[in-house]
Structure formats: C-alpha cells, structure tokens
Amino acid sequence: MTMTESTETKSLETALFSAADALRSKMDANEYKNYLLGIIFYKYLSDSMLYEIADEIGDGRENTTLAEAQKLYEENADDEDLQDELMDTFSYVITPEHTFTKVMDHVNDHSFQIVNLADAFKEIEGTNETFEGLFDDVDLFSRRLGNNAQKQADTISAVLSAISDLELVQSPGDTLGDAYEYLISQFASESGKKAGEFYTPQKVSELLTRLTLVGKQYPEGMTVYDPTMGSGSLLLNFKKYIGESQKDEIIYYGQEINTSTYNLARMNMILHHVDTANQHLRNGDTLDADWPPSAKTNFDAVVMNPPYSLHWSSAKGFLEDPRFSKYGVLAPKSKADYAFLLHGFYHLKNTGTMAIVLPHGVLFRGTKEGKIRQKLLEDGSIDAVIGLPANLFYSTSIPTTIVVLKKNKQDRSVMFIDASKEFEKGKNQNQLREEDLDKIIKTYEERKDVDKYAHLATFDEIKENDFNLNIPRYVDTFEPEPEVDLKQVSKDLTAVNKQIKDNEKELVGMLKQLTSKDDDIMEGINDIIQNFEEDLK
Structure with a gap:
C-alpha cells in the first residue's frame, strides 16, 4: 500500500x-x-x-x-x-x-x-x-x-x-474495500463472541486461501465457494493471490444463514469492485437445503470457517442426501462439524482443494465422527492437518485446526503440521504473522518432516493409530528439560552459604554497636548476637 x-x-x-x-x-x-x-x-x-x-x-x-x-x-x-x-x-x-x-x-x-x-x-x-x-x-x-x-x-x-x-x-x-474489511474486524473485536458469525481474522483467511492455491494454476480464472461466508472475507482473498490478469475472472459462490451478515457480504463484494455477474450469494441454511444445485456443484476451491460444534437436525432423511450418503452415518446432532465438512467437500471439483477451520475434536472423537473420519482417510481425501494457536478468533479462545482435503490425491498420506506455538501474542487475541504463514505454506508444499513441527504420516501409520488424527500422535513437540550440572550446583550453594555467613558477621558487628539505657532491650540484643555467633562457629 x-x-x-x-x-x-x-x-x-x-x-x-x-x-x-x-x-x-x-x-x-x-x-x-x-x-x-x-x-x-x-x-x-x-x-x-x-x-x-x-x-x-x-x-x-x-x-x-x-x-x-x-x-x-x-x-x-x-x-x-x-x-x-x-x-x-x-x-x-x-x-x-x-x-x-x-x-x-x-x-x-x-x-x-x-x-x-x-x-x-x-x-x-x-x-x-x-x-x-x-x-x-x-x-x-x-x-x-x-x-x-x-x-x-x-x-x-x-x-x-x-x-x-x-x-x-x-x-x-482498493483502499475503500480494504478499510471496510479492517472496520469489520474492529467491530468484531468490540462485539466479542457475536463477531465470529461474520468475521474470520485476516491472517487465518489468507492462510486458507493460500493453502487451496498451492500447486494450482488458473490461467482462465476460477470458481470459489464458501458455504458459511460471513462477511465474505474468505472469498475476497482470492483476488490477492490469483494472478493479476485473472483476478477479475473469479466466480464467487457463497451462502450465509444470518441475514445481516449476508447483506454485509453483498456490500463487501460491491465495495471490492466484484462484477455483479461474478457473485452468486445466497441467504440460507447450508445444511438444511443443499445449494448450489448439482449442475453447478463443482468448485476449484472451497474455503470454510463454520460455527463450531453447532446443533443441527441430523434427520434420518439426510442419509439419502448425496452429500452424506456414502459415509453411512450422519454427524451427531450436537456437533455439525462433519456435516459442514462433507457439504463443502461434496461441492469440490476432482482437481480442487478445500480448506476448513474446525475444533480439534474432529481429529479424534469416535462413534459417528470416527466412522466418517475413517472413510475420508480410506478414500485418501484428507491431505493435511494443521494445528493453529489458541485464541486467534474473536468468538472462541480454543485452539483450532485446519483440515485440507482433495479428491485427486495420488496416495493416502497426511501432512501433519503443528503451528500452534508460532504466533504474535496480542492484547486480546493472538495473531499469525506473515512468516508463520510462509512457514506453514512451505512445509505443506514440500511435504517433508520438520523436527518438532511437521510429519508426513503414511496411511499405515494412521491405521495403526485407529484413524485418530490428534496431532501430538504424529508430531513430537516435547522439549526435554536441560541436564542439571550438579558440580555447578554445589559451587553455587557454597558461594551462597559463604555470602550468608558474611552477611551475618556484618549484622553481628552492627548489633554490637547498638546501645540502650533500657536493660530489657540490651538483654534482647545480646541474645540475638549470641545466637548468630553460635551459628557462625
């Protein structure tokens, strides 16, 4: 700028x-x-x-x-x-x-x-x-x-x-559009928990966008979709990272259940100079009624930051819904996390990439979620699991994870990245820095082990772990305590004891100089002196 x-x-x-x-x-x-x-x-x-x-x-x-x-x-x-x-x-x-x-x-x-x-x-x-x-x-x-x-x-x-x-x-x-985004974030910080309904912190938004573009080229433009779009910031980030000549060829699809937030996204699109023919936004319930229709179901990139562990109907009829049917079970009624994930994944092109932010529970919870997770892993659909720092979002302080999914993977390996310890501590929220984003993207792209940071797990490893994707099972970030030098400790103790003795001698000398006409006071001072001198023998 x-x-x-x-x-x-x-x-x-x-x-x-x-x-x-x-x-x-x-x-x-x-x-x-x-x-x-x-x-x-x-x-x-x-x-x-x-x-x-x-x-x-x-x-x-x-x-x-x-x-x-x-x-x-x-x-x-x-x-x-x-x-x-x-x-x-x-x-x-x-x-x-x-x-x-x-x-x-x-x-x-x-x-x-x-x-x-x-x-x-x-x-x-x-x-x-x-x-x-x-x-x-x-x-x-x-x-x-x-x-x-x-x-x-x-x-x-x-x-x-x-x-x-x-x-x-x-x-x-695009000063106005960028300032508009900034102001949305400022209102988010003031309004607290409600802010999560319409705003994803900019660095997290950038990370999701960049992850979906790794290894991809779209010379003739691309289609992007956010089924829980909030203020539209996730979608709008693609203009920054796709080539200059292609940025006006992005077709945006987004759905938002909250009418106020939906209107905010519409304004945001216009303020960022997105042609009305290139924006297809809808005010509706993403899980309740599938949208867009199957004729327009495939997108080059899907990005999502859905509400975490939301209650949904989980009605049996959804087992016939093509978004969920192949997994045999539905996400639990008390936790719609996998319902959102499967909705987005269903709308992904065979050549596309999806990135979604979710709570860590999706990585290890069992029963129905465990069955869905196992099916995704057996199909080779999960490409990476990235652990983020705690307290990044206005709506929650819990640590979150990004799950990256693909449909055209050549193997069933999963790249695990523990980025939870690298961030800038803020007054109210922690923040990812540009160097943190660059390290995550580089590690994801290279798919190589990085000590105490990343591990490329084979399908057999994951199977041995009963399809549990909890990051500490794959990335050991334990830092051993440094060995204690006992000889140095002994020297330090000797030096401290000598210092104590010297201070006591100095104190005794000062006490001996004290005088008083009160016999009781002098008797007390002499008792203290006697006690110190016995200790000094």
Missing part, C-alpha cells in the same frame, strides 16, 4: 469511528456496525454515480466536485439517455433528490428528516434484485436512536456529517 493509500485508509477509519461516537452510547457494536457500514455503502454508491455523471456530461471527475456533479444531475434529471447509461454502468440509479450529496444539503440547512434517507435506501433497493433488502438492518426509525423523531434525526445527522467529507471513489487502489 502506498503512502497515499495508507493516508486514505486511516482517514476512513478515523471518520467512521468518529461517526460511531454518535451511536456507542445507544447500542453495542454488533448493532451500530449496521448503521455505519450501511451509510458508508450508500455514500459510495451515490458518489460513484455522481462522478460518472461528471464524466458523461461534465468536465470529468478530476475537474468536478460532488456538489458540482449534483447540480449537473439536477439540471439533466430528465435525460433518458443519461438514466439508461447509469443503469447499464451500475445496475442502479439514484434520483437527484436521494443522493448522499442532496441529503447532506438537508443536514447542513437543518431541514433533514429521517425519511430523506429512508426513501433513498428504498429507491436503491428497488432498482435491481442485487440490492434488494440490502439496508434492511439499518433501522432508521428505531427509538434507540432517540425517543422522538427530532432526536433520531439528530443522531443520524451526526453520523452523516462525520463521513460527509470522505473521498471514497477517487481513492487509489
């Missing part, structure tokens, strides 16, 4: 947290993030359109302010050709009275009413199915914003004012 990009990002972060001050006393971070991210998204859509108008009928965006573009738009509002051009370019149109710039005019002349913004949101949502319901979580009429219409308007006015001067569209690179 260049200095200019860094400055722009910092400016955006500062402005959004300034806007948050208007809301922090009224609701927690998990709620006010909807207002802030929704409003910043609205400004981005509005500003993008006004700059395009400057290009089409003005002197160009470089020579035109947003206020000037707004005036141009108002003067040419009835131009049908302009309206068609905007719809073709953006798949939405905001009328002149509903742009962010116009709403800010109302704020500045103190005529702003909540309905001004509410109508703008409705207009955007109604122009294209891509935007349908996008602002549902921004409850502009909530009494938590204020106990009457004026106080609600004042609160939203403060939020709008805080971000009004930000330049979102003309920023270099």
